[in-house]
Amino acid sequence: MPENVIVIGGGPAGLSAALYAAREEFKPLVIAGSIAGGQLLMTTVVDNYPGYPDGIMGPELVEKMRKQAERFGARIINEDVIDVDFTKRPFKVITASQTYEAKTVIIATGASPRLLGIKSEMKFMGTGVSTCATCDGAFFKGKDVIVVGGGDTAMEDASFLTRFCTSVTIIHRKDAFKASKIMQDHVKNNPKIKIIWDSVVDEILGTEQPEKVTGVRIKNLKNGKTAELVAQGVFIAIGYVPSTKFLQGKLELDEHGYIVTRDDVMTDIEGIFVAGDNADKFYRQASTASAEGVKAALRVREYLQNNP
Numbered sequence: 212m213p214e215n216v217i218v219i220g221g222g223p224a225g226l227s228a229a230l231y232a233a234r235e236e237f238k239p240l241v242i243a244g245s246i247a248g249g250q251l252l253m254t255t256v257v258d259n260y261p262g263y264p265d266g267i268m269g270p271e272l273v274e275k276m277r278k279q280a281e282r283f284g285a286r287i288i289n290e291d292v293i294d295v296d297f298t299k300r301p302f303k304v305i306t307a308s309q310t311y312e313a314k315t316v317i318i319a320t321g322a323s324p325r326l327l328g329i330k331s332e333m334k335f336m337g338t339g340v341s342t343c344a345t346c347d348g349a350f351f352k353g354k355d356v357i358v359v360g361g362g363d364t365a366m367e368d369a370s371f372l373t374r375f376c377t378s379v380t381i382i383h384r385k386d387a388f389k390a391s392k393i394m395q396d397h398v399k400n401n402p403k404i405k406i407i408w409d410s411v412v413d414e415i416l417g418t419e420q421p422e423k424v425t426g427v428r429i430k431n432l433k434n435g436k437t438a439e440l441v442a443q444g445v446f447i448a449i450g451y452v453p454s455t456k457f458l459q460g461k462l463e464l465d466e467h468g469y470i471v472t473r474d475d476v477m478t479d480i481e482g483i484f485v486a487g488d489n490a491d492k493f494y495r496q497a498s499t500a501s502a503e504g505v506k507a508a509l510r511v512r513e514y515l516q517n518n519p
Contacts, residue, residue, distance in 0.1 A: 213301035213312035214240045216511050218285075219292050220319030220454075222249025223497045224487025226276040227504030228317045228511075233283035235512050240313070241280070241287040242306060248273040249321045250488075251497060255337040259346065260497050272497070292320075295461050297480050315482045315514055317507045318462075318470065320454035322488040322495070327359065327447060331415035339417060339424025340445045343495070344368035348375050351444045357382060357427055359412055360448035366394035368448045373403040380405045380440060382412055382429055409433045415445055453489045467492075476507040482518075484510050 216232050218225045221243025232239040251257065254269030263272075277287060296303035301312040324342035326332055332340050341347040344358075344367075352375040358368050361383040369379045381398065386408045388395050398404050407429065414428040416439065426441045453468045463471040463479045470478060470490040478485055486503035488495050 213314050214238075215313070215515060216240075216315045216317060216508075217242060217302075217304050217311055217313040218317045218319060219304065220244065220249070220317075220321060220487065220489075221247030221277070221287065221289070222251060222273070222319065222321050222487065222500060223276060224249075224321065224500035224504040224507075225317070225319035226273070226280050227501040228319060228486055228508040229280040229285040229287070229504075230276070230283060231505050231508035232317075232511060233280055233285040235508070236284070237511070237515070239280075239285050240311065241285055242292055242304065242311070243277075243287050243289050244320075245289055245291050247277075247287075247289050249500075250324070250342070254343075254346065256350075257346070257497065258349065276501075292457055294457055297461055297483055300482070302482065314518075315484065315511045317484045317486055317504070317511065318455075318458070318478075318489060319486045319500075319504060319507070320489045321500070322451040322453040322469075324447060325450045325452060327412055327449070329412070329414060331417070332445075332447065335415055335417050335422065335424050335445070338422045339443060340415060340447065342447050344371050344446050344448070345496070347444075347446075348372050351376050353377055354443040355441060356380070356444035356446060357412070357440065357442045358446045358448055359383075360450075361385060361388040361390065362448070362450065363390045363394050364450065365448035366390040366398050368446050369404050370394075370397050370401060372446065373401055376403070376444075378403055378405065380407060380442070382407050382410050382427075384411050384432060385409065412445070413437060451488070451492075451495070455489050476503060476510055482514055 215237040251269035256266040258266040290306040294305040413430040484507040486507040487500040
């Protein structure tokens with residue numbers, strides 16, 4: 212017998228969808244991935260998720276959401292989906308060990324931030340390095356920080372961080388931003404923001420005990436010279452990669468790999484729904500991903516009721 216619903220993804224979108232589907236007694240199967248939890252696993256204190264006035268550690272929040280979904284009957288397996296077949300019903304969802312069939316599917320695979328590719332960024336991730344200014348900016352009140360990037364996200368992050376930080380320095384590998392003119396103007400006219408062109412972050416500097424960022428070493432790409440800058444935080448804003456590679460040719464994706472949605476959480480195939488950062492280019496918050504998971508599960512309920 213095919214599953215009523217398979218949820219692909221084990222972050223806030225997938226687990227919220229699983230919770231609501233389980234409460235509808237659909238007994239959802241969640242294929243959460245071999246490393247389940249999404250970007251919250253790289254987050255230390257989450258201060259902006261409703262219901263936790265004192266904050267909560269990212270991995271702990273994921274675990275609580277997982278247990279809540281399981282309490283109502285969700286079944287969760289830690290495997291990666293490697294392929295799908297949406298050409299006929301029931302739909303097929305394929306992992307390395309098994310092929311599962313489902314009447315409906317909620318895809319909540321999320322997105323991963325593009326990283327610099329240097330070892331030190333992972334060493335200090337969550338202890339001074341961040342990929343989410345709106346999530347972590349308030350922790351850097353009165354600090355000097357670095358933003359890496361040259362697109363709209365980097366401009367937005369830099370402007371946002373000036374609310375809290377003493378200074379913000381943007382490091383960009385080229386001699387011009389690719390961001391929209393209005394965003395560039397906001398940055399260039401802000402006295403708290405400094406821009407360093409034609410440069411990359413070569414190394415993130417910091418201490419071991421306690422583990423914290425103290426600065427960066429940058430390299431000028433035109434003359435090869437290096438310099439060290441003092442900073443207590445580094446925000447990487449060079450884009451995101453949606454986790455949709457296995458969906459190429461299976462669903463409609465845009466030029467960046469994001470799932471194209473219709474009517475909020477619906478895809479171009481009836482019975483296939485989407486939630487979270489694999490379709491959301493703008494908000495990328497745990498709370499908005501959770502909300503989309505809820506909406507997708509309610510759409511599943513409607514679909515199953517109308518297509519018994």
